[in-house]
Amino acid sequence: MPEFKLADRIASLPPYLFAEIDRLKSEVAAQGVDIISLGIGDPDLPTPQFIIDALYEAAKRPENHQYPSYVGMLTFREAVAKWYKQRFNVDLDPKKEVVSLIGSKEGIAHFPLAFVNPGDLVLVASPNYPVYPVASSFAGGEVKMIPLLDENDFLPDLDAVDAATWDKTKVFFINYPNNPTAATATPEFFAKVVEIAHKHNVIIVQDAAYTEVYYDENKKPISILETPGAKEVAIEFHSLSKTYNMTGWRCGMAVGNATLVAGLGKVKENVDSGIFQAVQEAGIVALQHGEPYVKEFRAIYKERRDVVVEALRKINISCRVPDASIFVWARTPEGYTSSEFVSKLLKETGVVVTPGNGFGDSGEGYFRISLTVDTERLKEAVSRISQL
Ligand SMILES: *Cc1c(COP(=O)(O)O)cnc(C)c1O
Numbered sequence: 001m002p003e004f005k006l007a008d009r010i011a012s013l014p015p016y017l018f019a020e021i022d023r024l025k026s027e028v029a030a031q032g033v034d035i036i037s038l039g040i041g042d043p044d045l046p047t048p049q050f051i052i053d054a055l056y057e058a059a060k061r062p063e064n065h066q067y068p069s070y071v072g073m074l075t076f077r078e079a080v081a082k083w084y085k086q087r088f089n090v091d092l093d094p095k096k097e098v099v100s101l102i103g104s105k106e107g108i109a110h111f112p113l114a115f116v117n118p119g120d121l122v123l124v125a126s127p128n129y130p131v132y133p134v135a136s137s138f139a140g141g142e143v144k145m146i147p148l149l150d151e152n153d154f155l156p157d158l159d160a161v162d163a164a165t166w167d168k169t170k171v172f173f174i175n176y177p178n179n180p181t182a183a184t185a186t187p188e189f190f191a192k193v194v195e196i197a198h199k200h201n202v203i204i205v206q207d208a209a210y211t212e213v214y215y216d217e218n219k220k221p222i223s224i225l226e227t228p229g230a231k232e233v234a235i236e237f238h239s240l241s242k243t244y245n246m247t248g249w250r251c252g253m254a255v256g257n258a259t260l261v262a263g264l265g266k267v268k269e270n271v272d273s274g275i276f277q278a279v280q281e282a283g284i285v286a287l288q289h290g291e292p293y294v295k296e297f298r299a300i301y302k303e304r305r306d307v308v309v310e311a312l313r314k315i316n317i318s319c320r321v322p323d324a325s326i327f328v329w330a331r332t333p334e335g336y337t338s339s340e341f342v343s344k345l346l347k348e349t350g351v352v353v354t355p356g357n358g359f360g361d362s363g364e365g366y367f368r369i370s371l372t373v374d375t376e377r378l379k380e381a382v383s384r385i386s387q388l
Helices: 018-030 049-059 074-088 104-115 131-138 163-168 187-200 258-271 277-289 291-314 338-349 375-386
Strands: 098-101 121-126 142-147 169-175 203-207 234-239 252-256 327-331 366-370
Touching: 018 338, 049 277, 074 098, 074 252, 074 277, 098 104, 098 258, 104 131, 104 169, 104 203, 104 234, 104 252, 104 258, 121 131, 121 163, 131 142, 131 169, 163 169, 163 187, 169 187, 187 203, 234 258, 252 258, 291 327, 291 375, 338 366, 338 375
Parallel strands: 121 142, 121 169, 169 203, 203 234
Antiparallel strands: 098 252, 234 252, 327 366
C-alpha cells in the first residue's frame, strides 16, 4: 500500500480547538438537550430579497456563464470605489486600487503568497481570525503575535514592539472592528500604525469585515484608508458577507495600495478565476441600494447585544459593551479556563459559545458569544448561563 504523508505545512497546523467542542455538542445533543449555538460568526438573517432577485436576473444571461475576469468586473470595482467614497470619503481608482475576492477570506489567505518570503517576519494582533497566521505560515513566514489586552482597549501596544522587530517585519495584520474582541480602532491608533509602517517599511493588512455592523450612528467604524499616508502602506480587506448577510455568496474586495492590490491580483491570476459574474452583479446592487436594509439589521443586532450584555452583567460576568461587530467578548468566571468554562456550559446547559483561546493564547480567560440567534433564544441562553 502506498502511504501518503501530509505536507509539513498541514501536519504542523495547531490542533483544531473546536473539534472537542463539536464532539461534546454531538454527545449533548444525542441526550435530547436543546442546543443553542452562539458559537458561529455567521449571520442568521437572510440576504435581502432585492439582492437575490438581482442574482436571478443576472444568472439568466448567457454572458455571465463564462469565466469572469480574475480581478473582477470593472463595474463591480467601480461600485466598490463609489461605496468607499460615500461611506468613508476615500478615493479609490477602480482599475488599480480595487480587486474583487471570492470572499475576503480568499484574499487574506492568498495575500502572503504575494509578499512574504520564507523566513520573513509577520506580526499578527491576537486574539485573531485564524487565517492570518495560518496563511502567513503557508507562505513560509515567521509569525509573531502581539497581544490585544483589555487595558489597552484591545488595540496592540505598538510601543511594546522594539524598532529592530519593526525593521524585520514584512507584514502586520490588524482587524477592526475586531473579531473576536469586538473592539474598534481610533483614528489615532490607525495614524500611529501608518507612521510606523512608513518608518520601518511594513505592509499593513487591515481586515474591515465588520465596519457596517455598528450600534451608534455617532461611532461609525472607520477605514484605515481615511488615515493620511495609509494608501502608501496599507491594503484593506472588506466583504459583503457580514454587511448584507451574504456569507454564502462569496463576494469580497481588497482595496488600497496599488502595488499590494496588484501583487494579490498576481496570485489570483494564477490560482482562481474570479467571482461568478451574476454574484458580482448582485453585489453591485447590494452596494448601491443595501443601506436601508443594513440599518434594520443594525437595530436587530443592537437589541440582541443589549439583552446579552445586560444579562451577563446581572450574573457578574464581565464584558464591554461592543460598539461594533456581531460578538460579545466576555470574561470567563473566576476559577475556569476558557475551555473548562465552555465545556461545562455546554454539558450542563446546552449553550455553545466559543472559547477565547481558540483565537490564540491571548484569548485565554475569555469566551465569545455570537449575536446570531433571535432575541428569545438569546434570552433563553443567558438564563441558562445564569443557572450554571
Ligand atoms: C467573517 C469574517 C471575514 C469575512 O469573510 P468572507 O470570506 O468575506 O466571508 C473576514 N474577516 C473576519 C475577521 C471575519 O470574522
